Amino acid sequence: MSSMEARAKPLVIPVILGTPRQGRMSEHAARFVVERLAAREEVETELVDVREVAPPVDGAGEDIKIPAFSELCMRADAFVLVAPEYNHGYPGLLKHLLDTNLKEYIHKAVGICGVSAGNFGGTRVIENLLPVLRELGLVTIFWDVNFSSARKLFDAHGMILDAAYGARFDKFARELVWMAKVLRYGRERVPLEA
Amino acid sequence: MVEDRGAPRVTCPRCGDEMNRHAEKIDTQAIADEGGPEDGSGGVLKEFHTCAGCRFVLERVSP
Numbered sequence: 001m002s003s004m005e006a007r008a009k010p011l012v013i014p015v016i017l018g019t020p021r022q023g024r025m026s027e028h029a030a031r032f033v034v035e036r037l038a039a040r041e042e043v044e045t046e047l048v049d050v051r052e053v054a055p056p057v058d059g060a061g062e063d064i065k066i067p068a069f070s071e072l073c074m075r076a077d078a079f080v081l082v083a084p085e086y087n088h089g090y091p092g093l094l095k096h097l098l099d100t101n102l103k104e105y106i107h108k109a110v111g112i113c114g115v116s117a118g119n120f121g122g123t124r125v126i127e128n129l130l131p132v133l134r135e136l137g138l139v140t141i142f143w144d145v146n147f148s149s150a151r152k153l154f155d156a157h158g159m160i161l162d163a164a165y166g167a168r169f170d171k172f173a174r175e176l177v178w179m180a181k182v183l184r185y186g187r188e189r190v191p192l193e194a
Numbered sequence: 195m196v197e198d199r200g201a202p203r204v205t206c207p208r209c210g211d212e213m214n215r216h217a218e219k220i221d222t223q224a225i226a227d228e229g230g231p232e233d234g235s236g237g238v239l240k241e242f243h244t245c246a247g248c249r250f251v252l253e254r255v256s257p
Contacts, residue, residue, distance in 0.1 A: 074249060103253040
């Protein structure tokens with residue numbers, strides 16, 4: 001994508017912070033992700049915090065669509081999920097929020113950043129999310145980012161202490177951007193054959 | 195804008211551009227809600243169209 005094209009039609013890639021819990025380390029990870037993505041010329045990004053979106057819990061599925069979130073998903077070319085691992089699974093509110101849309105996700109790219117207090121960096125939450133994302137019509141990339149030992153990974157101001165994460169994230173972002181471009185081309189120009 | 199010249203194009207209800215049909219899915223929830231034709235697999239066949247002009251995504255029962 002040329003710089004002129006990038007400005008005219010940026011890739012819209014929201015970052016979804018998937019937990020509303022107090023004291024969440026995932027917020028630091030999500031802010032790091034937003035900062036790295038925003039530095040890319042071709043990307044337009046923003047943080048979507050499940051705590052602020054606060055999907056209603058007295059409805060079901062697409063019946064509880066949140067107009068602003070659905071509109072953002074429709075404009076999006078790809079998504080990054082920042083998900084902590086709770087008892088080997090994903091936060092219920094993240095799943096609930098994702099379930100509010102379907103057509104808005106179809107044939108769009110998604111990458112997952114796992115966060116955990118232990119050494120595995122949310123590998124199990126990532127594995128558990130994959131079948132959910134496929135059923136939503138999203139296309140997963142095969143780079144992940146694993147934020148391990150999260151309580152020691154960020155300083156008191158939420159800044160990441162391990163500089164290696166910058167290069168790791170950039171590899172993830174590079175594939176996500178590639179996939180987002182390819183899928184946008186396909187959604188807009190390649191018809192499903194009869 | 196789109197590569198294929200075969201099937202007739204759906205017009206975007208937002209901006210009037212041609213849309214591209216790029217996905218289909220069986221919707222198992224749709225029978226009661228929309229009364230669409232059952233396709234024999236327990237649901238209704240939906241199709242999805244994307245507008246390159248304004249990014250709108252249209253979902254409809256496959257005719």
